[in-house]
Amino acid sequence: MAVSNNIKVYLRVNVDRDNISDLPNLSKLLVELFDKASTIKPYLYLLQDGGCSGNDKVIEEAIGIKEIFELEKENPSMKIFFKKYHPAKFINSILENKVYNPILRHCGASKNQYILDFDGRVYKCWHGIGNKEYVCGKIDKSIEFNKMSKSWQDRSVKNIEKCKSCKYRYLCGTGCLAVTHYTVNDEVLKSASCVDYENLINSLVLYSLDETIC
Ligand code: SF4
Structure with a gap:
Protein backbone atom coordinates (compact mmCIF):
# COMPACT_ATOMS: atom_id res chain seq x y z
CA MET A 1 0.00 0.00 0.00
CA TYR A 85 27.94 2.63 9.85
CA HIS A 86 29.18 5.53 11.92
CA PRO A 87 31.44 7.13 9.27
CA ALA A 88 29.40 5.86 6.26
CA LYS A 89 28.12 9.22 5.03
CA PHE A 90 31.62 10.69 5.14
CA ILE A 91 33.21 7.76 3.29
CA ASN A 92 30.39 7.65 0.73
CA SER A 93 30.79 11.36 0.05
CA ILE A 94 34.43 10.70 -0.89
CA LEU A 95 33.77 7.58 -2.94
CA GLU A 96 30.82 9.16 -4.74
CA ASN A 97 32.47 12.57 -5.09
CA LYS A 98 29.63 14.32 -3.26
CA VAL A 99 29.69 17.20 -0.82
CA TYR A 100 29.85 16.11 2.82
CA ASN A 101 27.67 18.12 5.20
CA PRO A 102 29.49 18.39 8.54
CA ILE A 103 27.36 17.72 11.61
CA LEU A 104 27.38 19.33 15.05
CA ARG A 105 24.82 16.99 16.61
CA HIS A 106 24.71 13.22 16.53
CA CYS A 107 20.98 12.65 16.00
CA GLY A 108 17.45 14.01 16.24
CA ALA A 109 17.52 13.84 20.05
CA SER A 110 19.58 17.01 20.18
CA LYS A 111 17.72 18.61 17.27
CA ASN A 112 13.96 19.00 16.86
CA GLN A 113 12.88 15.45 17.63
CA TYR A 114 10.12 14.99 20.22
CA ILE A 115 8.54 11.67 21.10
CA LEU A 116 5.32 11.23 23.06
CA ASP A 117 4.32 8.17 25.05
CA PHE A 118 0.78 6.97 25.75
CA ASP A 119 0.59 9.10 28.88
CA GLY A 120 1.68 12.38 27.27
CA ARG A 121 5.24 12.29 28.56
CA VAL A 122 7.69 13.89 26.15
CA TYR A 123 11.13 12.48 25.32
CA LYS A 124 13.95 13.64 23.09
CA CYS A 125 15.62 10.22 22.66
CA TRP A 126 13.59 7.18 21.58
CA HIS A 127 16.06 4.89 23.36
CA GLY A 128 14.68 6.18 26.66
CA ILE A 129 10.92 5.88 26.10
CA GLY A 130 9.35 4.65 29.34
CA ASN A 131 12.46 5.53 31.36
CA LYS A 132 11.67 8.41 33.71
CA GLU A 133 15.25 9.69 33.57
CA TYR A 134 14.70 10.54 29.91
CA VAL A 135 11.44 12.46 30.36
CA CYS A 136 11.79 16.01 29.05
CA GLY A 137 8.27 17.28 29.55
CA LYS A 138 4.58 16.57 29.65
CA ILE A 139 1.85 17.33 27.16
CA ASP A 140 -1.75 17.73 28.22
CA LYS A 141 -3.78 20.77 27.23
CA SER A 142 -0.49 22.59 26.96
CA ILE A 143 3.16 21.46 26.85
CA GLU A 144 5.58 21.88 29.71
CA PHE A 145 9.26 21.09 29.32
CA ASN A 146 11.67 20.41 32.17
CA LYS A 147 15.33 21.44 32.18
CA MET A 148 16.39 18.13 30.58
CA SER A 149 14.90 19.32 27.31
CA LYS A 150 17.41 22.17 27.10
CA SER A 151 20.27 19.86 28.14
CA TRP A 152 19.45 17.59 25.19
CA GLN A 153 19.20 20.59 22.87
CA ASP A 154 22.63 21.83 24.04
CA ARG A 155 24.30 18.53 23.21
CA SER A 156 26.57 19.68 20.39
CA VAL A 157 30.29 19.39 19.64
CA LYS A 158 30.47 23.14 20.26
CA ASN A 159 29.52 22.62 23.92
CA ILE A 160 31.33 19.44 25.01
CA GLU A 161 34.94 20.01 26.04
CA LYS A 162 36.35 16.73 24.75
CA CYS A 163 34.58 17.12 21.39
CA LYS A 164 35.71 20.70 20.81
CA SER A 165 39.22 19.61 19.89
CA CYS A 166 38.45 16.15 18.46
CA LYS A 167 39.40 15.73 14.80
CA TYR A 168 36.32 13.57 14.17
CA ARG A 169 33.83 16.06 15.63
CA TYR A 170 32.11 16.97 12.36
CA LEU A 171 31.54 13.30 11.52
CA CYS A 172 30.48 12.29 15.00
CA GLY A 173 28.50 15.10 16.56
CA THR A 174 29.02 13.96 20.22
CA GLY A 175 28.03 10.30 19.80
CA CYS A 176 25.05 8.38 21.16
CA LEU A 177 25.04 8.45 24.93
CA ALA A 178 22.05 6.14 25.25
CA VAL A 179 24.26 3.25 24.13
CA THR A 180 26.45 3.53 27.20
CA HIS A 181 24.08 5.12 29.73
CA TYR A 182 20.80 3.64 30.86
CA THR A 183 20.19 6.71 32.99
CA VAL A 184 20.81 10.28 31.95
CA ASN A 185 21.28 13.51 33.84
CA ASP A 186 22.85 16.88 33.15
CA GLU A 187 26.34 15.51 33.75
CA VAL A 188 25.91 12.60 31.34
CA LEU A 189 24.41 14.89 28.70
CA LYS A 190 27.57 16.98 28.79
CA SER A 191 29.85 13.98 28.17
CA ALA A 192 31.33 12.64 24.93
CA SER A 193 30.29 9.18 23.74
CA CYS A 194 33.11 8.09 21.43
CA VAL A 195 33.41 5.31 18.90
CA ASP A 196 36.70 4.28 17.34
CA TYR A 197 36.50 6.45 14.19
CA GLU A 198 40.11 5.85 13.19
CA ASN A 199 39.64 2.10 13.03
CA LEU A 200 36.18 2.30 11.43
CA ILE A 201 37.34 4.74 8.73
CA ASN A 202 40.38 2.58 7.95
CA SER A 203 38.21 -0.52 7.64
CA LEU A 204 35.59 1.14 5.47
CA VAL A 205 38.17 2.64 3.11
CA LEU A 206 40.04 -0.66 2.75
CA TYR A 207 36.93 -2.76 2.11
CA SER A 208 35.46 -0.17 -0.27
CA LEU A 209 38.69 0.04 -2.27
CA ASP A 210 38.92 -3.73 -2.36
CA GLU A 211 35.36 -3.84 -3.74
CA THR A 212 36.10 -1.10 -6.31
CA ILE A 213 39.27 -2.84 -7.54
CA CYS A 214 37.54 -6.23 -7.72
S1 SF4 B 1 34.73 10.82 18.88
FE1 SF4 B 1 34.32 11.34 21.04
S2 SF4 B 1 35.40 13.28 21.40
FE2 SF4 B 1 35.24 12.99 19.17
S3 SF4 B 1 33.38 14.14 18.61
FE3 SF4 B 1 32.80 11.98 18.94
S4 SF4 B 1 32.16 11.89 21.08
FE4 SF4 B 1 33.31 13.82 20.83
Whole structure:
Protein backbone atom coordinates (compact mmCIF):
# COMPACT_ATOMS: atom_id res chain seq x y z
CA MET A 1 0.00 0.00 0.00
CA ALA A 2 2.84 2.38 0.86
CA VAL A 3 4.51 1.78 -2.51
CA SER A 4 1.31 2.22 -4.46
CA ASN A 5 0.61 5.45 -2.57
CA ASN A 6 4.14 6.74 -3.16
CA ILE A 7 4.90 6.89 0.59
CA LYS A 8 8.56 6.78 1.54
CA VAL A 9 9.38 3.98 3.99
CA TYR A 10 12.70 3.66 5.82
CA LEU A 11 13.05 -0.01 6.64
CA ARG A 12 15.56 -0.46 9.42
CA VAL A 13 17.21 -3.82 10.04
CA ASN A 14 18.89 -4.06 13.43
CA VAL A 15 21.75 -6.47 12.82
CA ASP A 16 23.21 -8.69 15.53
CA ARG A 17 24.80 -12.13 15.81
CA ASP A 18 21.35 -13.79 15.59
CA ASN A 19 20.33 -12.41 12.21
CA ILE A 20 23.47 -11.35 10.30
CA SER A 21 23.58 -14.60 8.30
CA ASP A 22 19.94 -14.07 7.22
CA LEU A 23 20.73 -10.79 5.46
CA PRO A 24 21.33 -12.39 2.02
CA ASN A 25 17.88 -14.01 2.10
CA LEU A 26 16.23 -10.82 3.27
CA SER A 27 18.00 -8.79 0.57
CA LYS A 28 16.86 -11.23 -2.14
CA LEU A 29 13.28 -10.92 -0.94
CA LEU A 30 13.51 -7.12 -0.90
CA VAL A 31 14.97 -7.05 -4.40
CA GLU A 32 12.19 -9.35 -5.60
CA LEU A 33 9.45 -7.24 -4.00
CA PHE A 34 10.74 -3.69 -4.11
CA ASP A 35 13.78 -3.27 -6.34
CA LYS A 36 11.91 -0.91 -8.65
CA ALA A 37 10.34 1.06 -5.80
CA SER A 38 12.42 4.13 -5.09
CA THR A 39 10.27 4.92 -2.04
CA ILE A 40 11.42 1.85 -0.06
CA LYS A 41 14.72 2.54 1.67
CA PRO A 42 16.06 -0.49 3.54
CA TYR A 43 19.11 0.07 5.72
CA LEU A 44 21.32 -1.90 8.06
CA TYR A 45 22.24 -0.78 11.53
CA LEU A 46 24.71 -2.78 13.59
CA LEU A 47 23.19 -2.88 17.06
CA GLN A 48 25.32 -1.03 19.59
CA ASP A 49 23.69 -2.46 22.69
CA GLY A 50 21.26 -5.25 23.41
CA GLY A 51 19.16 -3.35 25.96
CA CYS A 52 17.50 -5.60 28.50
CA SER A 53 18.50 -8.69 26.44
CA GLY A 54 22.16 -8.14 27.28
CA ASN A 55 25.07 -7.58 24.92
CA ASP A 56 25.94 -11.20 24.05
CA LYS A 57 24.60 -10.86 20.51
CA VAL A 58 26.06 -7.41 19.81
CA ILE A 59 28.73 -7.47 17.07
CA GLU A 60 31.59 -5.02 17.40
CA GLU A 61 31.11 -2.51 14.56
CA ALA A 62 34.47 -3.08 12.84
CA ILE A 63 33.84 -6.86 12.80
CA GLY A 64 30.26 -6.36 11.58
CA ILE A 65 31.47 -4.14 8.73
CA LYS A 66 33.92 -6.85 7.62
CA GLU A 67 31.28 -9.60 7.79
CA ILE A 68 28.74 -7.54 5.85
CA PHE A 69 31.29 -6.74 3.11
CA GLU A 70 32.07 -10.46 2.84
CA LEU A 71 28.39 -11.38 2.64
CA GLU A 72 27.83 -8.74 -0.04
CA LYS A 73 30.70 -10.09 -2.15
CA GLU A 74 28.85 -13.40 -2.36
CA ASN A 75 25.38 -11.84 -2.51
CA PRO A 76 25.17 -8.70 -4.69
CA SER A 77 21.48 -8.34 -3.74
CA MET A 78 22.75 -6.93 -0.45
CA LYS A 79 23.55 -3.71 -2.30
CA ILE A 80 19.88 -2.86 -1.76
CA PHE A 81 20.75 -1.98 1.85
CA PHE A 82 22.19 1.36 2.81
CA LYS A 83 24.74 0.59 5.55
CA LYS A 84 24.44 3.00 8.39
CA TYR A 85 27.94 2.63 9.85
CA HIS A 86 29.18 5.53 11.92
CA PRO A 87 31.44 7.13 9.27
CA ALA A 88 29.40 5.86 6.26
CA LYS A 89 28.12 9.22 5.03
CA PHE A 90 31.62 10.69 5.14
CA ILE A 91 33.21 7.76 3.29
CA ASN A 92 30.39 7.65 0.73
CA SER A 93 30.79 11.36 0.05
CA ILE A 94 34.43 10.70 -0.89
CA LEU A 95 33.77 7.58 -2.94
CA GLU A 96 30.82 9.16 -4.74
CA ASN A 97 32.47 12.57 -5.09
CA LYS A 98 29.63 14.32 -3.26
CA VAL A 99 29.69 17.20 -0.82
CA TYR A 100 29.85 16.11 2.82
CA ASN A 101 27.67 18.12 5.20
CA PRO A 102 29.49 18.39 8.54
CA ILE A 103 27.36 17.72 11.61
CA LEU A 104 27.38 19.33 15.05
CA ARG A 105 24.82 16.99 16.61
CA HIS A 106 24.71 13.22 16.53
CA CYS A 107 20.98 12.65 16.00
CA GLY A 108 17.45 14.01 16.24
CA ALA A 109 17.52 13.84 20.05
CA SER A 110 19.58 17.01 20.18
CA LYS A 111 17.72 18.61 17.27
CA ASN A 112 13.96 19.00 16.86
CA GLN A 113 12.88 15.45 17.63
CA TYR A 114 10.12 14.99 20.22
CA ILE A 115 8.54 11.67 21.10
CA LEU A 116 5.32 11.23 23.06
CA ASP A 117 4.32 8.17 25.05
CA PHE A 118 0.78 6.97 25.75
CA ASP A 119 0.59 9.10 28.88
CA GLY A 120 1.68 12.38 27.27
CA ARG A 121 5.24 12.29 28.56
CA VAL A 122 7.69 13.89 26.15
CA TYR A 123 11.13 12.48 25.32
CA LYS A 124 13.95 13.64 23.09
CA CYS A 125 15.62 10.22 22.66
CA TRP A 126 13.59 7.18 21.58
CA HIS A 127 16.06 4.89 23.36
CA GLY A 128 14.68 6.18 26.66
CA ILE A 129 10.92 5.88 26.10
CA GLY A 130 9.35 4.65 29.34
CA ASN A 131 12.46 5.53 31.36
CA LYS A 132 11.67 8.41 33.71
CA GLU A 133 15.25 9.69 33.57
CA TYR A 134 14.70 10.54 29.91
CA VAL A 135 11.44 12.46 30.36
CA CYS A 136 11.79 16.01 29.05
CA GLY A 137 8.27 17.28 29.55
CA LYS A 138 4.58 16.57 29.65
CA ILE A 139 1.85 17.33 27.16
CA ASP A 140 -1.75 17.73 28.22
CA LYS A 141 -3.78 20.77 27.23
CA SER A 142 -0.49 22.59 26.96
CA ILE A 143 3.16 21.46 26.85
CA GLU A 144 5.58 21.88 29.71
CA PHE A 145 9.26 21.09 29.32
CA ASN A 146 11.67 20.41 32.17
CA LYS A 147 15.33 21.44 32.18
CA MET A 148 16.39 18.13 30.58
CA SER A 149 14.90 19.32 27.31
CA LYS A 150 17.41 22.17 27.10
CA SER A 151 20.27 19.86 28.14
CA TRP A 152 19.45 17.59 25.19
CA GLN A 153 19.20 20.59 22.87
CA ASP A 154 22.63 21.83 24.04
CA ARG A 155 24.30 18.53 23.21
CA SER A 156 26.57 19.68 20.39
CA VAL A 157 30.29 19.39 19.64
CA LYS A 158 30.47 23.14 20.26
CA ASN A 159 29.52 22.62 23.92
CA ILE A 160 31.33 19.44 25.01
CA GLU A 161 34.94 20.01 26.04
CA LYS A 162 36.35 16.73 24.75
CA CYS A 163 34.58 17.12 21.39
CA LYS A 164 35.71 20.70 20.81
CA SER A 165 39.22 19.61 19.89
CA CYS A 166 38.45 16.15 18.46
CA LYS A 167 39.40 15.73 14.80
CA TYR A 168 36.32 13.57 14.17
CA ARG A 169 33.83 16.06 15.63
CA TYR A 170 32.11 16.97 12.36
CA LEU A 171 31.54 13.30 11.52
CA CYS A 172 30.48 12.29 15.00
CA GLY A 173 28.50 15.10 16.56
CA THR A 174 29.02 13.96 20.22
CA GLY A 175 28.03 10.30 19.80
CA CYS A 176 25.05 8.38 21.16
CA LEU A 177 25.04 8.45 24.93
CA ALA A 178 22.05 6.14 25.25
CA VAL A 179 24.26 3.25 24.13
CA THR A 180 26.45 3.53 27.20
CA HIS A 181 24.08 5.12 29.73
CA TYR A 182 20.80 3.64 30.86
CA THR A 183 20.19 6.71 32.99
CA VAL A 184 20.81 10.28 31.95
CA ASN A 185 21.28 13.51 33.84
CA ASP A 186 22.85 16.88 33.15
CA GLU A 187 26.34 15.51 33.75
CA VAL A 188 25.91 12.60 31.34
CA LEU A 189 24.41 14.89 28.70
CA LYS A 190 27.57 16.98 28.79
CA SER A 191 29.85 13.98 28.17
CA ALA A 192 31.33 12.64 24.93
CA SER A 193 30.29 9.18 23.74
CA CYS A 194 33.11 8.09 21.43
CA VAL A 195 33.41 5.31 18.90
CA ASP A 196 36.70 4.28 17.34
CA TYR A 197 36.50 6.45 14.19
CA GLU A 198 40.11 5.85 13.19
CA ASN A 199 39.64 2.10 13.03
CA LEU A 200 36.18 2.30 11.43
CA ILE A 201 37.34 4.74 8.73
CA ASN A 202 40.38 2.58 7.95
CA SER A 203 38.21 -0.52 7.64
CA LEU A 204 35.59 1.14 5.47
CA VAL A 205 38.17 2.64 3.11
CA LEU A 206 40.04 -0.66 2.75
CA TYR A 207 36.93 -2.76 2.11
CA SER A 208 35.46 -0.17 -0.27
CA LEU A 209 38.69 0.04 -2.27
CA ASP A 210 38.92 -3.73 -2.36
CA GLU A 211 35.36 -3.84 -3.74
CA THR A 212 36.10 -1.10 -6.31
CA ILE A 213 39.27 -2.84 -7.54
CA CYS A 214 37.54 -6.23 -7.72
S1 SF4 B 1 34.73 10.82 18.88
FE1 SF4 B 1 34.32 11.34 21.04
S2 SF4 B 1 35.40 13.28 21.40
FE2 SF4 B 1 35.24 12.99 19.17
S3 SF4 B 1 33.38 14.14 18.61
FE3 SF4 B 1 32.80 11.98 18.94
S4 SF4 B 1 32.16 11.89 21.08
FE4 SF4 B 1 33.31 13.82 20.83
